[in-house]
Amino acid sequence: MDKLSKCEANYVPLSPLTFLKRAAAVYGNRTSIIYEGTRFNWLQTYDRCRRLASSLRSLNMPKHGVVSVLAPNIPAMYEMHFAVPMAEAVLNTINVRLDAKNVASILRHSEAKVFFVDCQYVQLAREALKLYFVEDTDAAGPRVILIDDIDSPTGIRFGEFEYEQFVQMGDPRFLPEEIHDEWDPITLNYTSGTTSAPKGVVYSHRGAYLSTLSLILGWEMGSAPVYLWSLPMFHCNGWTFTWGVAARGGTNVCLRNTTAVTHMCCAPIVFNILLQAKPEERKEIASPVQILTGGAPPPASLLEEIELLGFHVTHAYGLTEATGPALVCEWQSSWNQLPKPDQAKLKARQGISILTLADVDVKNLDTMSSVPRDGKTMGEIVLRGSSIMKGYLKNEEATSQSFKNGWFRTGDVGVIHPDGYLEIKDRSKDVIISGGENISSVELENVLFRHPRVLEAAVVAMPHPQWGESPCAFISVKTNSAGKTDDVNEADILSYCRENLSRFMVPKKVVILPELPKTATGKIQKFQLRALAKNFAVSKDHNAQSRAQILAMSRL
Amino acid sequence: MDKLSKCEANYVPLSPLTFLKRAAAVYGNRTSIIYEGTRFNWLQTYDRCRRLASSLRSLNMPKHGVVSVLAPNIPAMYEMHFAVPMAEAVLNTINVRLDAKNVASILRHSEAKVFFVDCQYVQLAREALKLYFVEDTDAAGPRVILIDDIDSPTGIRFGEFEYEQFVQMGDPRFLPEEIHDEWDPITLNYTSGTTSAPKGVVYSHRGAYLSTLSLILGWEMGSAPVYLWSLPMFHCNGWTFTWGVAARGGTNVCLRNTTAVTHMCCAPIVFNILLQAKPEERKEIASPVQILTGGAPPPASLLEEIELLGFHVTHAYGLTEATGPALVCEWQSSWNQLPKPDQAKLKARQGISILTLADVDVKNLDTMSSVPRDGKTMGEIVLRGSSIMKGYLKNEEATSQSFKNGWFRTGDVGVIHPDGYLEIKDRSKDVIISGGENISSVELENVLFRHPRVLEAAVVAMPHPQWGESPCAFISVKTNSAGKTDDVNEADILSYCRENLSRFMVPKKVVILPELPKTATGKIQKFQLRALAKNFAVSKDHNAQSRAQILAMSRL
Structure with a gap:
């Protein structure tokens, strides 16, 4: 049995290039790309x-x-x-x-x-x-x-x-x-640099191929989709849908405003844009548009509102190093019976591994033991599989640090729920350690998002002489019926936090910005906020430098 | 870039075993198998x-x-x-x-x-x-x-x-x-031996994995299907749905009679069983049941009738050596506008390559040139891709014969239509060469199927002193309103053939059997019919031997 050898007929290297050749052969007359005229x-x-x-x-x-x-x-x-x-x-x-x-x-x-x-x-x-x-x-x-x-x-x-x-x-x-x-390498994507200097992530043909199949499967994208390019293609090659639309014989819509689309990907921040559309800008949605979202944990409240508009959201979690999404929050039909807010909470979890990923786990990195499936014990999310990057270009140190004991370290801190679904609690860099207590910035942000006037929220660590670190919250505010935002102030938010959070978790500072600083793909740049937060820690007041920084951000 | 090496985190061998591990982790409480109680x-x-x-x-x-x-x-x-x-x-x-x-x-x-x-x-x-x-x-x-x-x-x-x-x-x-x-090898499947001695076909983990993904994608089998095991698992590992149901976290129904299924696979012959159900045996179908059919080209007339019952049929073509289906007749939405008989005709074609197959073509094997996409020029269907078998166990000759110039030879004769869809015209062994003319037995069978009383039909070559070979048709007959079949005879069918076929294509003999001999998976065993046909060629009449053979078949 082991004598049977590979030949050109039975062993063909996996490559997304085959999708285009096949699309030309079997979907030749179908529209591949629409861009303006x-x-x-x-x-x-x-x-x-x-x-x-x-x-x-x-x-x-x-x-x-x-x-x-x-x-x-x-x-x-x-x-x-x-x-x-x-x-x-x-x-x-x-x-x-x-x-x-x-x-x-x-x-x-x-x-x-x-x-x-x-x-x-x-x-x-x-x-x-x-x-x-x-x-x-x-x-x-x-x-x-x-x-x-x-x-x-x-x-x-x-x-x-x-x-x-x-x-x-x-x-x-x-x-x-x-x-x-x-x-062989197929693409090179530099990380967005939310946490450190950009690294050059190299994908193989095999990894890109398998990731593409997984995403089509995980999102249940059927034949001949009409796909709206709301996600920049420069972000993980458009979460591999560049190749995926060819695999499915679909149509790429490169126009910004169009109505007849069935599928699009975007960061949760885009929901805000959709939700804030004025009545005259809105059009009736004939059949639900499928949205695949990721890049940041979507607050349950946002998910609920966007689905009421007629969008069907699938939540995925990934990172450049995993060729885009690595987990998808696959829907369980039994959840349909639950109240909407509970549904949104379940959907806000990052979910289960995509099909071609070999394994995912949450581990205590010191012992490499898995955390219990209790939804509480935090550990680092680790991944294995052929769609994980080849490595970082010309950066052996970062490459070897990210591959530990046969796993890829995501740098994200999460838990596993009893049903096997993962939920991110934080970037390991974003956990706030205050007086020995781990505070999840995501948990704090979720509470802030439930405030009726909070539009965006991000919590980072701020140095604290007594507790080591303490939480500092940055928010932007929704306009009131008069179109104003200045009726909300730090004291309002702080008193809301005191009512809704354990005492040690209440932010020591709340800063209201016109808009939070974001990467091109809508991820909030916490490193900027962290730099800003340092100033508050020193002076306990808005000093000249931090005011200048806030002003600079208003112009983003 | 070429220095980045494989490690356990980024290069994991593809194997369907990962589907089960994942199903246990993320679909643990979902029902995996139902069998009686x-x-x-x-x-x-x-x-x-x-x-x-x-x-x-x-x-x-x-x-x-x-x-x-x-x-x-x-x-x-x-x-x-x-x-x-x-x-x-x-x-x-x-x-x-x-x-x-x-x-x-x-x-x-x-x-x-x-x-x-x-x-x-x-x-x-x-x-x-x-x-x-x-x-x-x-x-x-x-x-x-x-x-x-x-x-x-x-x-x-x-x-x-x-x-x-x-x-x-x-x-x-x-x-x-x-x-x-x-x-590494994962399974060993012996060919059914419709044409020759059974050969031991060896699949690799890689091939089984990729084929499974392709079939889920090609059939658009969503999450949590309830799959009825109407196709024997011993046939190409159940067209890889053994592994596929685990990949989708579905439920395997191993019971014969059940109503709440969403998906099943079967040979077209099973349509006859469904269509001949008595009114009291029929149950209303709440939502359409997805049927994936293959193993023989389904006559357009049968497809039309079965869809009227509420089944949604997808037609696939494959063979043991290709880990089951290799082509799927993917539906084009533009076909929805066509009259039903035209739709059935389009669906009866074998279709386009499954997604993970690298290539499919129809070639003149002497020159290895591709036939034009004209829907007429016949050639042999050839395949390439990682889901093609490793080879035949302990049979170097058959292995090397089946792999020719980097292609796997299917032994099936077909055409490519201008839209890129393949249609099988015959097994290369089943083409009837009569007076230098190639006669497609499938074409002849399709005409026979359009006769209102024909239930099954198979045409094989019969030696002929003048023409070399000539067509010999075997049919079985539907009961009339009185439950009888004996009101149809050879002369009726022959005169029908003369009205509907070119003269050189009209069978020289029509034999009516109670049932045609079939393999376990419902494929008609033409080699048996071919042996039988020889007798008619000699005597031009039912001699004792052929009568005995017919009687033996009636007891099948």
Whole structure:
């Protein structure tokens, strides 16, 4: 039995590239992409990707050379998810909200060979390249290709080629070689840097493939979905739905405002935007739109409100290192009998492992023993499976720290409930240790969210001379019927906290901001708030520096 | 980038065993199996499988030793799909409708170390073992374990142990080692032998895993399905739904008559059974039951009738060597506008490749060139992908013949339609070559099925002195309102054929049988009909021998 060997017919490397080839073969005439007035079908998308890959090959890049891109959710961005790996290169999508310094450091660290820049981000790219060359005047630097708007060309030019011209240059007969090793890198995603310096997370073809299958399955995304790109593709390759929509023969909607969509992904913060829409901005939703949300634990109260609007929310938990979602809060039909607030509470949990993940656990990292399934005992969430990243690019230390005893450490602190569902209590960095007590910032935030006027809430540790650390809460406030927010003050919130929290958990300080600082994907940047909180700890009052910082944030 | 290496956290061998572990962890209290009055939940199933694996390990089998089983769709059969590979053994499920000679030859060829026998098949097993030892009197032979009925024990004993006792002997703390190589064998399935001697098809953990994911996706089987075991598990491991129901946290219904099911698989022949149910046997179907059918091209007319009863049919095509279904006729919403007969015709096509298959094509095997997508040019259907078998056990010749130029040859002749959907025209062995013209037996059968009184139809080649071969049709007939079938005769059918077929395609002979000979899974055994047809070719009349054969078949 062990003599039967692998051959080309029975052992084919797993790669999301097969999804596009298959989509062209079997869904050829279906619409693949809609962007403003531009439409492609799957045959056209396949053709354009092959041409683009052929043009990239003609640049004589080294194998697994990095192709960086700075672009919003436009057709070119989608096409590059296939064309770049077809050219045996590695795609690196850069967060467009980063500053020039960060963009330059990514271009340098990734040793990018080609740099695609959307016409909207020429200024940012130009500054980044300037910084890049200041650091190393001898560097060849990446070859630059401008992406003009395909639907309404601006005429802006930058670098050597324009994208459309570059695509058309490609050989229409080009057939990419199949990949030979599914462990080969496919994309490189830098972490958003909510907690530390961005790290370059490398995905394999195998990991991307399996993660894509899991997400389609976990979300029960059927055939021919119409998918709205509300989540930036530069975030974990759009939680792998870039490849997933091809696998399902669906349609990518790259327009911002459209009604006929069935599926979208977003951070919970987007719920606020939807909920605050004025009556005249709202349209009736004919059939429920499926939302996959993650990036932050969604407060139960928000979930309840958004579902009343006709959205059906699935809650997932993941991180860049796990190729996007790793847990999905799969719905149990028995929960349908429960009152709505209880349903929302159950759905706010992070859930169970996606199907292709081999294992998930919550462990005491000192002993590597699993915590009991009691919904109370906290431990670090650890993951194993083929959709976990290959590692961090050129960062052996971070790579070896994150892989411990055969597990990937998420850095998130959680519990397991008796039904096997995980719930996050905090980032390990965000746990507040006050007088020896662990305080979960998420638990505190959930209480704050239940206040009728609280719109956003984030709690961080603030140094405290007596307790070591104590909680400091940052909130933003919903407008009242007169459109005002200034009728809510720190004292109101503090007295609400005293009524609803154990004494040791009550924040020592509540700061009201017009808006909390967030990453491009809607995650609150706690490191900024932590820096701010330090000032309060020193002076116990708003000193000049913290006022200036608050003012700076108001302009975000 | 190429320095990032595999570790236990980011590279886990793919195996369907992970589905059971996960089901126990996250669907623990959901019902896993219903069989008569017996019910288990996923925690219990996991516990029982681990105990069974532990007992198997205590027998000191060699690694990848074969465990054969002769049983219907009972809980033990389901449990063995996990427990046997957990014990690093290979599961071999034997078709219960084989005769003792065939069972003996499978036990010998597979070198089975353990032989589980359901109480219903003791007689067959006893005869098979007798033949086994006649051939080799010195052989140790497999260790025999009887499976008594778990719900209504018969008290019958045979061999060393009884299954339930064997399970309870197992260590409840046993934790199976994880498999180290996903290319390791998991099961061994002998082909049904419709065309030649049975061959032992070996699946890998990787292939079984990927095939399972594809089938769940292709059939859009959502979370928590209630799955009726109408398809024997011994057929390609139940088209991988043995593992698939665990992956989806569903319920396996091992009872024959039940109403609350959502999903079932069967050959098209089962449609006839459903359609011929008397009014008093019928129950209202509350919500549509999903049927996945395959094994033979379903006549469009049958599809139309069965859907009117409230069943929703998905048509798939596969073969043992492809771990069950390889193509699924995925529905296109635009087809909903077509008249029902046109819909049924589209659905009767075999369809497009399942998601994890790397490629499918129809080729001229002499030139290895693809046929045009014109729906007319015939070629052999070829497949590539990681869910294709490892190969045939101890049969290098058949293995190397079936893998040609990097493709697996299905032996089926088909066409590709302009929309990319494949349609089978015949088994390459079943094509009738008459006076140089290729006649598709499937095409002929489809015409016969449209006759209002034809229940079953199969057309085979019959030697012909002038044309080389000519078509010979075998049919069975539906009862008329008086419950009779004898009002239809050969002449009626022949005149119908002359009205509806090109002259060269009209069968030279039509034989009416009470029932056509079929395999355990409902596939018509054309090799039997072919043998029968030879007699007609010689005498041009019913001679004594063929009459005897027909009589023998009436008793099937």
